[in-house]
Amino acid sequence: MDVELLSRLQFAGTIMFHYLFPPLSIGLGLQLFLCELAYVRTKNPAWEAAARFWTRIFAVNFAMGVATGIVMEFEFGTNWAAYSRFVGDVFGSALAAEGVFAFFLESGFLAILVFGWDRVGPKMHLFSTLMVFLGSVFSAVWIVVANSWQQTPAGYKIVWQEVQGESVPRAEITEFWEMVFNPSSIDRLTHTIIGALVLGAFFVASVSSYYLLQKRHQEVARRCLNIALPSALLFTLLAGATGHSSAQRLVETQPAKLAAMEAHFDSSEEPTGLYLFGWPDGEKETVHFGVRLPYLLSFLVYNDPMKPVPGMDQIPEEDRPPVWLPFQMFHLMVGLGTLMIGVSAFGCWSWFRNQYEERRWLMWLVVLMPLAAMTANQAGWITAEVGRQPWIVYPSVQDGVEMMGLRTKDGLSESVTAQQVLSSIILFAVIYSLLFAIWVFVLNKKIQHGPETPEELTAHKEKQRPRLSEAISAGGTSLGGSMLEDAS
Amino acid sequence: MNPFDWLSYDTTTFMCFVLLGVLLSGYAILDGFDLGVGILHPFLAKDDHQRRVVMNSIGPLWDGNEVWLVTFGGALFAAFPVAYATVFSSFYEAFHLLLTCLIGRAVSLEFRSKVQSVGWRRFWDFGFFLSSFVGAALLGIAGGNVMSGMSIGEMYRYEGNLLEQLTWYPLMVGALTVSLFALHGSIYLYLKTEGELQQRVRRSVMPLFIVFAALYVAVTIATWIHVPHATQNLTDYPVLWVVPLLNVLAVLNIPRAMHLGKPGYAFFTSSMVILALASLFSVAIFPNFVISTIGPELSVTLENARSSYTTQKIILLISLIGMPCVLSYTTVVYWIFRGKVKLDSNSY
Numbered sequence: 021m022d023v024e025l026l027s028r029l030q031f032a033g034t035i036m037f038h039y040l041f042p043p044l045s046i047g048l049g050l051q052l053f054l055c056e057l058a059y060v061r062t063k064n065p066a067w068e069a070a071a072r073f074w075t076r077i078f079a080v081n082f083a084m085g086v087a088t089g090i091v092m093e094f095e096f097g098t099n100w101a102a103y104s105r106f107v108g109d110v111f112g113s114a115l116a117a118e119g120v121f122a123f124f125l126e127s128g129f130l131a132i133l134v135f136g137w138d139r140v141g142p143k144m145h146l147f148s149t150l151m152v153f154l155g156s157v158f159s160a161v162w163i164v165v166a167n168s169w170q171q172t173p174a175g176y177k178i179v180w181q182e183v184q185g186e187s188v189p190r191a192e193i194t195e196f197w198e199m200v201f202n203p204s205s206i207d208r209l210t211h212t213i214i215g216a217l218v219l220g221a222f223f224v225a226s227v228s229s230y231y232l233l234q235k236r237h238q239e240v241a242r243r244c245l246n247i248a249l250p251s252a253l254l255f256t257l258l259a260g261a262t263g264h265s266s267a268q269r270l271v272e273t274q275p276a277k278l279a280a281m282e283a284h285f286d287s288s289e290e291p292t293g294l295y296l297f298g299w300p301d302g303e304k305e306t307v308h309f310g311v312r313l314p315y316l317l318s319f320l321v322y323n324d325p326m327k328p329v330p331g332m333d334q335i336p337e338e339d340r341p342p343v344w345l346p347f348q349m350f351h352l353m354v355g356l357g358t359l360m361i362g363v364s365a366f367g368c369w370s371w372f373r374n375q376y377e378e379r380r381w382l383m384w385l386v387v388l389m390p391l392a393a394m395t396a397n398q399a400g401w402i403t404a405e406v407g408r409q410p411w412i413v414y415p416s417v418q419d420g421v422e423m424m425g426l427r428t429k430d431g432l433s434e435s436v437t438a439q440q441v442l443s444s445i446i447l448f449a450v451i452y453s454l455l456f457a458i459w460v461f462v463l464n465k466k467i468q469h470g471p472e473t474p475e476e477l478t479a480h481k482e483k484q485r486p487r488l489s490e491a492i493s494a495g496g497t498s499l500g501g502s503m504l505e506d507a508s
Numbered sequence: 509m510n511p512f513d514w515l516s517y518d519t520t521t522f523m524c525f526v527l528l529g530v531l532l533s534g535y536a537i538l539d540g541f542d543l544g545v546g547i548l549h550p551f552l553a554k555d556d557h558q559r560r561v562v563m564n565s566i567g568p569l570w571d572g573n574e575v576w577l578v579t580f581g582g583a584l585f586a587a588f589p590v591a592y593a594t595v596f597s598s599f600y601e602a603f604h605l606l607l608t609c610l611i612g613r614a615v616s617l618e619f620r621s622k623v624q625s626v627g628w629r630r631f632w633d634f635g636f637f638l639s640s641f642v643g644a645a646l647l648g649i650a651g652g653n654v655m656s657g658m659s660i661g662e663m664y665r666y667e668g669n670l671l672e673q674l675t676w677y678p679l680m681v682g683a684l685t686v687s688l689f690a691l692h693g694s695i696y697l698y699l700k701t702e703g704e705l706q707q708r709v710r711r712s713v714m715p716l717f718i719v720f721a722a723l724y725v726a727v728t729i730a731t732w733i734h735v736p737h738a739t740q741n742l743t744d745y746p747v748l749w750v751v752p753l754l755n756v757l758a759v760l761n762i763p764r765a766m767h768l769g770k771p772g773y774a775f776f777t778s779s780m781v782i783l784a785l786a787s788l789f790s791v792a793i794f795p796n797f798v799i800s801t802i803g804p805e806l807s808v809t810l811e812n813a814r815s816s817y818t819t820q821k822i823i824l825l826i827s828l829i830g831m832p833c834v835l836s837y838t839t840v841v842y843w844i845f846r847g848k849v850k851l852d853s854n855s856y
Contacts, residue, residue, distance in 0.1 A: 094603055098596045101593035104592055105590050113815075117830075119575065124834040129841075132844060138853075
């Protein structure tokens with residue numbers, strides 16, 4: 021296999037594995053903040069038990085996000101050196117901003133969030149939780165901005181530099197804010213963050229429903245569902261709205277991607293229909309077993325059922341993305357999104373009519389929903405990233421001037437061999453499989469253990485109190501002893 | 509519209525270089541004691557309780573400390589994209605191994621105490637040690653290679669391989685880094701522990717110092733002989749001699765401060781040693797990032813690696829706004845978690 025394919029596989033594998041964790045951090049962060057806010061306002065110990073419990077889950081997940089995230093930053097340089105030289109001026113500044121504005125904020129306050137329960141007051145702790153959540157959102161902002169710039173570049177120019185007698189192009193920023201607010205930033209950012217919030221809401225709803233099914237931790241579970249079910253409904257609806265807006269923009273900015281997502285091969289004067297499902301064949305440029313609803317794509321894209329949507333035949337052959345994968349992933353995402361809207365709507369309806377706990381099948385369905393949300397998040401990104409091929413940076417037109425893009429095959433590290441990439445893929449495969457198994461194991465252990473009961477919590481604080489005063493009076497002598505065994 | 513508009517392009521380039529030096533020093537000082545604690549972990553902690561105390565001494569802090577490296581990487585990418593691309597792709601295997609170590613350390617800390625099983629905990633204890641040890645060594649080896657120059661060919665294409673990066677000089681710098689971080693970590697642990705464990709830590713400081721001092725002298729001599737260009741800037745700008753001079757004084761001050769019973773002062777001093785060594789490294793390579801051993805005209809320099817004037821001013825502005833915030837909440841976190849390690853239900 022060649023370096024290009026291997027490097028793409030490596031990047032796809034490592035980013036997809038990484039992306040198991042950040043959306044849950046963002047989504048769970050919000051749920052955690054809401055639980056804690058309820059605790060600070062009501063002082064009800066069940067809310068505190070809930071917040072402490074979600075913190076433990078959050079911590080395990082966050083550690084995995086950090087551990088796998090640093091890989092991504094290194095990979096741009098190790099595997100994509102030519103790309104890094106081309107975009108460093110633009111992409112690098114977004115990445116640096118992410119480090120300074122987001123990562124430090126997250127990691128600093130994470131310490132207080134996870135380890136500070138018995139060290140700071142409830143309000144300071146709540147503030148820390150909010151900062152960690154905001155940090156994870158800022159992090160998403162900068163990295164999605166950087167990614168969006170590659171899809172719809174703006175605020176830059178191409179400069180040809182003399183390097184050892186050769187002329188080499190690179191992108192340079194002309195207007196920072198134009199670069200940040202490039203044509204797809206806002207749509208893609210809101211859709212990405214809401215996708216994460218959907219996952220967080222369903223994750224909390226899932227674990228809580230599981231407890232209700234098991235008749236354990238029922239008070240905490242019911243309180244959490246009060247927040248999680250309505251927010252799941254709200255966010256799934258918003259995901260639909262932002263996704264729609266994102267797709268409408270595509271016809272102007274990346275028509276090739278839209279054509280691939282809809283397997284729309286041939287343009288015509290007729291209104292364009294929408295495939296509900298099918299099996300696109302890129303070589304024969306046709307869709308097998310497809311069911312197509314007439315007018316619908318035209319309507320969704322242009323709000324006008326009669327206006328034809330341009331097809332793949334408008335795109336020069338060498339600039340066409342693969343069709344099968346974006347088509348299937350896009351349809352998978354939309355299908356799961358629809359399912360999630362249905363489940364959360366029916367869940368809410370049952371919940372507020374006090375019928376939720378009678379419908380065990382519904383609760384089991386909700387238990388499974390985080391998988392749907394996770395899959396939809398991944399499928400969305402696969403659509404976005406495969407659909408932009410063969411470009412790593414899209415060509416664009418700035419003030420009437422055509423700007424060159426960068427093809428994925430031209431972004432590789434010149435000095436890296438297939439052998440090297442293959443070895444690192446094997447290395448990651450081994451480590452990541454191990455990590456995944458352990459993550460599932462530890463997460464399951466935490467969920468099985470569950471939140472403390474209000475009595476356990478009171479007992480814990482009773483133990484803590486004399487210790488703290490003793491510690492202060494003794495100037496910080498050892499506290500060892502029985503608390504050690506509480507670690508699990 | 510940018511407060512740095514009045515500076516020339518060369519000045520912003522120099523300031524970005526200094527900024528990278530600050531980030532790298534910050535990383536080495538802060539994560540240096542984390543890695544040192546990891547290296548010492550199996551040798552100083554004798555039972556499960558002590559192992560947990562050692563791990564929790566860096567528990568709330570290591571993650572934030574690692575962010576300095578991430579931000580260093582992002583800033584290098586933004587301010588000197590060519591240097592980022594060349595250095596990272598040249599160290600292909602080494603950096604993937606470093607990543608493995610950083611991942612290994614994170615998950616060892618996170619997972620170790622989650623299960624009550626001797627085998628499970630042994631496994632992660634070993635993982636914590638190995639990832640800290642190899643990680644520290646790799647950082648030093650990379651630094652040693654950058655110091656002595658690398659086989660950078662035409663168009664910044666690296667012509668060497670992993671074996672070429674493992675020659676005696678980089679390995680010596682790797683050993684120096686391990687010993688320095690271990691020493692730094694031992695002083696940190698002394699501050700965070702008490703009782704029998706603290707006594708054992710105390711006894712390890714002098715031997716660690718002697719190993720470090722010996723390697724320090726050896727690497728200094730080796731640099732003098734093997735890396736002539738490293739001392740060029742000292743010859744050209746004699747005022748820079750103040751850096752190695754302060755460095756030596758700081759090194760000697762570590763045993764003095766420990767002897768005087770001022771471990772906080774000793775920790776400050778070992779932090780200054782790291783700062784001085786990082787500064788020496790910057791002085792030694794300036795105005796290059798990596799000297800090409802194939803031909804000087806192929807070297808990656810500040811000038812040919814830098815990003816545009818606009819971008820450099822943006823980076824400086826981001827730092828001007830961001831770094832005071834970073835320092836303020838870093839201070840708050842260190843303040844909240846000051847004092848001796850106390851294990852509770854939230855600990856690792």
